[in-house]
Amino acid sequence: MREVRRPTVRLPELKAYTDTELETEGDYDGLEFADADLTGQPGRGARFMDCALRRCALDETVLSRARFIDSVLDGVRGVGTDLSQASLRDVEVLDARLGGVQMHAAVLERVVVRGGKIDFLNLRKAKLKDVAFEGCVLAEADFAGAELERVSFDDCTLSRVDFSAVRMRDVDLRGVARLDIARGIDRLAGAVISSAQLMDLAPAFAAEIGVRVE
Numbered sequence: 001m002r003e004v005r006r007p008t009v010r011l012p013e014l015k016a017y018t019d020t021e022l023e024t025e026g027d028y029d030g031l032e033f034a035d036a037d038l039t040g041q042p043g044r045g046a047r048f049m050d051c052a053l054r055r056c057a058l059d060e061t062v063l064s065r066a067r068f069i070d071s072v073l074d075g076v077r078g079v080g081t082d083l084s085q086a087s088l089r090d091v092e093v094l095d096a097r098l099g100g101v102q103m104h105a106a107v108l109e110r111v112v113v114r115g116g117k118i119d120f121l122n123l124r125k126a127k128l129k130d131v132a133f134e135g136c137v138l139a140e141a142d143f144a145g146a147e148l149e150r151v152s153f154d155d156c157t158l159s160r161v162d163f164s165a166v167r168m169r170d171v172d173l174r175g176v177a178r179l180d181i182a183r184g185i186d187r188l189a190g191a192v193i194s195s196a197q198l199m200d201l202a203p204a205f206a207a208e209i210g211v212r213v214e
Helices: 195-208
Strands: 027-029 031-034 047-049 052-054 067-074 077-079 087-099 107-119 127-134 137-139 147-162 167-183
Parallel strands (some): 087 107, 127 147
């Protein structure tokens, strides 16, 4: 089992973001977005480098195909944020409170998601490499068709997670406090689980291969 390579984000001295609205294909470098209301704004294809988004409202914000590089998202909140096909590299996501986030076909590399709660996270066909989930709650996350390489879950809750058609390599699920797999119990090849988790999942494994336990 190879260890996850975590990001080391060292932000420079940041300038305050003062514009009123994001721009499609906008270029944001060395900025701090503090308590900004970005609800419904069009940031499709934007690039964020050496930026911090702190306590921002991201309800229905369109960030599809956006790129986040060497950046921090701290305390962001919102429902229906569109991050489909976005790219996150060397990023920390801290204490996020999000729901219905669209991240299908996104690419995450050297990302830490620490704390917070994300409901109905859509990571279908996404690619995750060197991603660490720490102390967070993922409710009904959808990883269907995704590729996970060197991904770890430490002190997390995964409820009704969908692993359908997932491809895993060096995925560490031992730190999941509650592992509730709705679909894809047969796709855990390439993952490591604890003996206690194996006992909890035994009925699902038996059902998957058609064994009746009486």
